[in-house]
Amino acid sequence: MSEPRILLADCDSYFVRCAMLADPEGAGRSELVIVGGSPTGRGVVTSASYAARAFGVHAGMPMATAVRLCPGAVFAPVPGEVVRGKHVEVRAVLDDFSPVVEAASVDEFYLDLTGTELMYHGEPLEQTALRIQREVMERTGISISIGGATGRTLAKIAASVNKPFGVCIVPPGGEAEFMARFPVSDIPGVGPALAESLRRRGVTMVRDLAVQDLATVVSWVGDSRGPWLHRLARGEDGGRVSRRGPQKSVSHERTFPMDISDREELETRLLMLAVETGASLRAEGLRARTVTVRVRYADFTDRSASRTAPEPIESDRAIYAVARELFRELLARRAGGIRLLGVGVSKLGPEQEAEPELFADVEGSGETERDRRLAEASDKLRGKYGRGTLVPARIANRDPKDRHRGRGDSEAES
DNA sequence: TCTGGGGTCCTAGGACCC
DNA sequence: TCTGGGGTCCTAGGACCC
Missing domain, CATH: 3.30.70.270 (Reverse transcriptase/Diguanylate cyclase domain)
Structure with a gap:
């Protein structure tokens, strides 16, 4: 062997390089380029050029902070x-x-x-x-x-x-020596929480970890990460390259420019997210059994609720029906201004071409053949005339200016 | 300074079944 | 009588990655 x-x-x-290629006259001419959300909104930095990093700008930083540190930069949206x-x-x-x-x-x-x-x-x-x-x-x-x-x-x-x-x-043969020089937080998989728990035990560098025996490391970080971390600290890396497995979840979430408390307004946003998630799900040729709703409150605490149906679903209507029930349960648990709303689906399986009568009104799924045909028809229209062509009446009837608020950064590029 | 959006994986408790 | 053990599924929350 x-x-x-x-x-x-x-x-x-990468995102900076792509932004420069997407806009050669703007970002492409500047040394200082910052890619991310709107400079005035609640977004964060996705990527910053090396020149901008010299000003202290880095990925994950709030855009408002980046503007303050590096006001002369070109701010570009993510060039999807x-x-x-x-x-x-x-x-x-x-x-x-x-x-x-x-x-x-x-x-x-x-x-x-x-x-x-x-x-x-x-x-x-x-x-x-x-x-x-x-x-x-x-x-x-x-x-x-x-x-x-x-x-x-x-x-x-x-x-x-x-x-x-x-x-x-x-x-x-030089693996252990190579690893010794790094802080443990440089190991992919060691995030802030694990790094802090190791630091409290006097371990900051990989070399501090490498002298510990397996039992000690396992007692510190658990049965699942212990053996992995112990081996890695010694330069023993069994990680190989493999094909990625099938996708396990699909989701869309949005942080609002301002926190929202109004339930009707929130349910309209929920519907938009359910429609986006349904479209993504069907675009992958998948169906889902579990629907999850996620809420982030103004104080940054997250709550989620999920429900698994006995039969897989794929239509916007069925996804939204479950999502709205879950959302109302979450609201009943805790009221207050909401900063982020998300809809996700999981327990995915392939879409099946089946006899319509076999799937019509499947007990428990709440999804009918009519729902699926409607979803398929709207996918075709969207594919032909672009996104936004076909939106549920509840969204279409709103003030157009309103419809634009709170959309993702990636859509701002077009 | 005030914190995105898309994912994966892990843990832990409870339900349910044998 | 008052108490087994294992397996699987579901749910909620959290860590972590880019």
Whole structure:
């Protein structure tokens, strides 16, 4: 068996690069570019150029803060179309280099080059990585950084070492030494909560963790994360590259520009979200058994309620019917201004082409054949004439100015 | 400074069944 | 009489990732 040879290709400030390509005359001409929600709204920074990062701007920061820190920047919305398009282009280049490519997110790809030594005539992994990097840049205009190691987690950490446009390969056998220098919070999967609980035990760096025995680490972080974290601290990374499984949930949520207390207004928003979720579900060719409603109150506490139907559903009407019941239960539990509302579906399965009479009025699902045909018809209309063509009467009857409020940032780009 | 939107995975308790 | 153990499903909440 040859040693695992795993690469992580990570696009450098990907959303910024896409925004520059989407708007060559605006963002494309500036060094200071910040991509995210509206600068005056409640959004956060999705990505900032390296020049803007020098001002202290970083992903996840409220836009209002970013404006204050870096007022001279060009503020751009998320360029959804370019983001999706370049993802496909980058992927195509990577497919030419590796038989196994896994898209871990829109801007990260794992490559498994295990067993390709003959194909590459014994070329050192670093040379291969440099060639991949150059070719991605030439063919797509996207800058990537590449990390390489015998496991996926180490490859991912390595990719961050020489960013941007860098390559870092961890030599086989050098894994433990490589890991020792990092804070535990640099390990993907160790977030603020776990890092803080380790810090209280005197562990900040991976090297502090590596000297602990397995039983101790398990007693600290639990049976499921303990063995994983213990091995990783020693540079033992069994993580390989695999195809992603089927999608498990579909959801849409929206933070309002101002908190909303009015129930009618909230139920109208809920309907819009149910329609969006239904459309996304059907676009994937899926049906769902569980509907979940999520509410975030003004004080940032989240509450959710979910219900699982005996039979899968797919129509906007059926999703909304369940969502409204759940929403009213949530409101009964706690009143007050609401900042965010979300509708999600899970327990997904494939859409079935079945005999209409077999599915008509299925006991318990509350969804009829008529509901499904109506949903299918509106999908076709939307596909033909664009989103917003067909909205439920309750939404269409509202003031058009009103309809625009509170829409997502990604829609502001068009 | 006042905190997005889309996901995945884990935990823990209760219901229900054998 | 007052008390088993395991498996599976559902629900709510939370950590984490990009």
